[in-house]
Each structure stands twice: as C-alpha cells, then as structure tokens.
Amino acid sequence: MLRVRAARRDDIDxxxxxxxxxxxxxxSLSVTPDVLAARLEKSISAFASNAGKPTESTYQMMLEDTESGKILGCSAVKDAVGISKPYYDFKIIxxxxxxxxxxxxxDMKAMILVNDFAGCSEVGTLFVSDAARGNGAGRLVAQTRYLLIAADYGRFGPHVLAELRGVVRExxxxxxxxxxxxxxxxMTFDEADRLSAASDNQFILDLMPKHMIYLDILPEAAREVIGQTHEHGRGARRLLEWxxxxxxxxxxxxxxxxxxxxPTREARTARESDRFEIATGEGDITGIVSTDDFQNFRSVRTAVTVKDDKVLIPAEAxxxxxxxxGETVRVWRSQS
Structure with a gap:
C-alpha cells in the first residue's frame, strides 16, 4: 500500500x-544533498513542535510503498513565506x-517585481517517480497536503500558494x-534556479530591475509562455484548479x-474532510484517510464507508x- 508520511532522517538518499x-x-529540488539533508532536519523539528502559529517552517513528506519501504515521491508545505526571505514574483498589471x-x-500590460504574499503558506516540492505514476499516487500526495493543513489551521497563513513550473525547453x-x-x-537559468533555492534571495533584489517591464516590447518567444505551465505540470494545474x-x-x-x-480554509480537500473514529470494515467509496496528528502524520488512499460517527476502513489501511x-482520523471522501 502507498502512504504519505512525515519525512525522516534516513530518507536522505x-x-x-x-x-x-x-x-x-x-x-525546490534544484539543490545540493547538504541542503536536502538540512531540510529533513528542519522538517523533523517542525513536525515535533507545538507552534500553533506560522513559524516559517517546512513540513516535508514522503510517498512510501509500505511493502518494499521504497520512497516513490515527495511533497512539502511551507507554513509561511516572504517574511525573512522575500517571496518574489512578477505581477502583471x-x-x-x-x-x-x-x-x-x-491598454498595455507590464510586469513589476513584488512580494505580495508575505505571510501566506505554500504547497510545493510535489514530485512522483515514474514507477508510481498512473495509479493515483500523485493525487494522494497532492491532496494529503491539505489534510495536513486541516489538522491545525493555526499553523498556516490566510492563503495557500502554489508555483507551477513554467515552460522549459528540452x-x-x-x-x-x-x-x-x-x-x-x-548567469544561466540553471544557475539562477539553484541559487534561488539555496539562498535568501537577496541576489534577486540586488540584480532585478526596479522598474516595470512592458510585455509588448518582449520577443514573442517570451510573451507566449508567460503564465503557461510546463507540459509535465498540466495535470498538477488541473488538480490545483479542482x-x-x-x-x-x-x-x-x-x-x-x-x-x-x-484561501486556506477553502481548499477543497480540507473543506470537504471530516473527523471520524476508526472501525474495521470494507469500504464502498474511495477516500483519503490521515492521522490528523502532526507528530505522527500519515495518510493513505483506501476504500471507506462512513456510518454515523465512525469510518470503516480495511485492516491493511x-x-x-x-x-x-476507536482512534480518530480525518477523512476525505470522493464524491464520484
């Protein structure tokens, strides 16, 4: 069975x-192994904390095959961005x-450099290996992020953001x-991308233009990709829109x-989820079930049946x- 769980120190490889x-x-993944290892350490501390408010922490999660123990994907939730480290974007006006x-x-359109989303939360680092694609794994990883947020809304900001990968050539x-x-x-695109992921982004403020950039004077090759999603991210965009x-x-x-x-409380998975006590049984619809507990956070995709204040899930789940x-879980149930 596939499950999403809080990342551990031994997940580094x-x-x-x-x-x-x-x-x-x-x-978010264009960094060195040392940076990734540091992220795991910070995530472990974040999951173990009782913050109750945004602390600029990142909750790193892994997609795991429970039978083999193999890690097949990852995702993360940042409780706040743009405070100590600016969260720069271009705003089109x-x-x-x-x-x-x-x-x-x-009318003419132009772009200006902004940090409009300071204090908001962000979902990201969603990646699933080829071996796990096509069986609902990506959706499990993606939706689990909102169940984590619903476990303690006080830890997160007023809005949740998601940056989608733009168009990149072969x-x-x-x-x-x-x-x-x-x-x-x-510098090259790869150099800038890696520096952004690993630094405090001061270099962006130092080097980016302080004036507007008019879209009409840009080459067509640049204009036509503004706001467009990389072909590998189109499914992720559809799920975000859902x-x-x-x-x-x-x-x-x-x-x-x-x-x-x-808006944080309007993310569909979180908004449609409810808390129930566990009972053993077979399910009649597909659902995602999470522990609703930061210190021991896990989730699985399984068949569920809700009866009164209990949810029936198989022993394997x-x-x-x-x-x-008798223990409490949070459940999102498919409406189809």
Whole structure:
C-alpha cells in the first residue's frame, strides 16, 4: 500500500535520488544533498513542535510503498513565506494609455517585481517517480497536503500558494529567462534556479530591475509562455484548479510559470474532510484517510464507508496509518 508520511532522517538518499530525477527547472529540488539533508532536519523539528502559529517552517513528506519501504515521491508545505526571505514574483498589471491629440486609447500590460504574499503558506516540492505514476499516487500526495493543513489551521497563513513550473525547453533553457531575466543576472537559468533555492534571495533584489517591464516590447518567444505551465505540470494545474486555486496574473521571475492561490480554509480537500473514529470494515467509496496528528502524520488512499460517527476502513489501511479501532482520523471522501 502507498502512504504519505512525515519525512525522516534516513530518507536522505531517496530524497537526493528524487532531486536528481526532477531535473532542471524544478526549483525546490534544484539543490545540493547538504541542503536536502538540512531540510529533513528542519522538517523533523517542525513536525515535533507545538507552534500553533506560522513559524516559517517546512513540513516535508514522503510517498512510501509500505511493502518494499521504497520512497516513490515527495511533497512539502511551507507554513509561511516572504517574511525573512522575500517571496518574489512578477505581477502583471494593465496600464491605460491615451492621447486626445493623437486620437489613441489602448491598454498595455507590464510586469513589476513584488512580494505580495508575505505571510501566506505554500504547497510545493510535489514530485512522483515514474514507477508510481498512473495509479493515483500523485493525487494522494497532492491532496494529503491539505489534510495536513486541516489538522491545525493555526499553523498556516490566510492563503495557500502554489508555483507551477513554467515552460522549459528540452535542453533545460527557458525562453522567458533568456529574454527577461538573464540580461540582469548574467548567469544561466540553471544557475539562477539553484541559487534561488539555496539562498535568501537577496541576489534577486540586488540584480532585478526596479522598474516595470512592458510585455509588448518582449520577443514573442517570451510573451507566449508567460503564465503557461510546463507540459509535465498540466495535470498538477488541473488538480490545483479542482482544489479551488486560481491564477491572478502573478508569475515566476525565472521561467514565467503561473502562481496560483486559494484561501486556506477553502481548499477543497480540507473543506470537504471530516473527523471520524476508526472501525474495521470494507469500504464502498474511495477516500483519503490521515492521522490528523502532526507528530505522527500519515495518510493513505483506501476504500471507506462512513456510518454515523465512525469510518470503516480495511485492516491493511489501519496498519499503514499505525492506528487502530476507536482512534480518530480525518477523512476525505470522493464524491464520484
């Protein structure tokens, strides 16, 4: 059975392997093994804490095959961004241009560098290996993030953000970066991506232009990818839209990928979830069941049946959750 659980120290080798498999442009995984190891340490402390409020912590989770013990994917939730480390994006704005003398009236779009989402939470680092794709694993990993948030809303900000990977060519370059950002950074897309993931982003404030960038003067190759999602991220975007996320004209400063957001308590999986006591039995609909406990967080996708204040789940799912009858879980049930 596949389950999602809080990351452990001994996941480091698998974490590094997932980072290597993700490839160029996957910013949150484009870091060295030392940085990944440090993330695991910080995540362990975050899960063990009783914060009760956002503390700029990252909760790292792993997708695990309980039979083999193999790690097949990962995801993370940051409880707050943009506070000690700026969370920069380009915001696309519309400027009204008019001249009575020239008899002209039209709108122009421009981008400005902003840190508009300081204090919001972020879901990200969602990656599933080829071996696990096609059997609901990606959806389990994605939806579990909102069940974690629902376990203690007080730890998270007013909105949840998600940055989607933008268009990247087969050679690893980005048309948006080449024409928009590269002239200011004087480095490759991969170098900028890795530096952003590993640093406090001061270099962005130091080097990025302080003035607006007009979209109309950009080459078509750059304009046509603004707000577009990498082909491998289209499924993730559809799932975000299903959760209630919307795109409101914010894009990544390196690849032009879209930033999407949703009010924290409106994310569909969390909003539609309920707490029940466990009972043993066979289910009649598909659900995702989580422990609803930060210190021992786990989730599985399994068949469930709700009867009064109890949820019937198979013994195998209880074993994967490391819980038994009478204990409390959080359940999201498929509506189809």
């Amino acid at each position: 698998a974490f590094v392997a997932l980072s290597d498999a993700a490839g160029t442009g996957f910013t 519309t400027l009204a241009q008019s001249s009575a003398e020239a008899d002209r009236r039209f 050679d690893g370059s980005s048309p948006f970066f080449d024409h928009v950002s590269k002239p200011f950074f004087r 959760e209630g996320f919307t795109y409101n004209g914010y894009v990544d400063i390196f690849d032009g990928g879209p930033l999407m957001s949703v 209880q074993a994967a959750l490391e819980l038994g009858e």
